[in-house]
Amino acid sequence: MKQAWGLVLGILVLLLSGCGTAVETPRTVTAPVGRDDWYRAGHQYYLESKYDSAVVLLQRAQKMDSTYMDPVRDLAQAEYEWAMQSPEKSRERAGHLRAARTYFVRLEQLGERASEIYERLCEISITLNDDRSFVRYAKKNADIYPYDRQLFNLARAYFEVEDFQSVIKSAKESLERFKGSPYTSSFYRLLGRSYMKIGRDQTAEKSLAAGVREADARLAELRKQGSSTLLADQIRRTRDDKINMLLALKQLHTTYKADDKLRQVERQLKEEGYDK
Secondary structure (H helix, E strand, O other): OHHHHHHHHHHHHHHHHOOOOOOOOOOOOOOOOOHHHHHHHHHHHHHOOOHHHHHHHHHHHHHHOOOOHHHHHHHHHHHHHHHHHOOOOOHHHHHHHHHHHHHHHHHHHOOOOOHHHHHHHHHHHHHOOOHHHHHHHHHHHHHHOOOHHHHHHHHHHHHHOOOHHHHHHHHHHHHHHOOOOOOHHHHHHHHHHHHHHOOOHHHHHHHHHHHHHHHHHHHHHHHOOOOOHHHHHHHHHHHHHHHHHHHHHHHHHHHOOOHHHHHHHHHHHHHOOOOO
């Protein structure tokens, strides 16, 4: 922090003193450095990933005008990126994530309603194990942007707080509304697991079996489309959904001693390379 304040003082001297050699009549400084000067200096440090110096300067700009959104946006991103460079599960990372969340919330208060803001708030809440905040921001995101990705995130948030009836309602509505969505298998996975949680095992089995069929169809379609980073990510997510649904079915078939169904599920897991 001493180094950061040294940089601040250095910038201040440069901004106020101008350039050139000293003359007999000294320059008299009367005008303070404006908020935009502090912001531009802090923004440059942010672009250079010098987060400690950036935060000091950006905070100065933000304090000069509490409605000035640009430094708040940079502060949110700088603290988040700083957190991602900190050791995993460390107090340092958690501290930067909390600071980032404070600035993202401030952006919302200033009128920023981009979906990316709520998605980042959801991500931070998950990392900090703050399930209630996860639900709050996922719901805001889905209310403003009622699309499949946002509604899947909301269903996932409901599952984390064990509001299984809300998961079921949200997942069923989404499956009906978003035919062919890349999140179809994910909705089925949450739906089947939620039915299991409330003891409706037969309905859970039907939902999970339907989800596995949807996942198989989706995987076949994706694999026909060639290769790309996006396709690889979609294949990975759909395959993960399929494996998790098969594991849930394995649990059900083991509980109810449905040996034929159990062997079928075990064969499917083996085909996916899962033999644990």
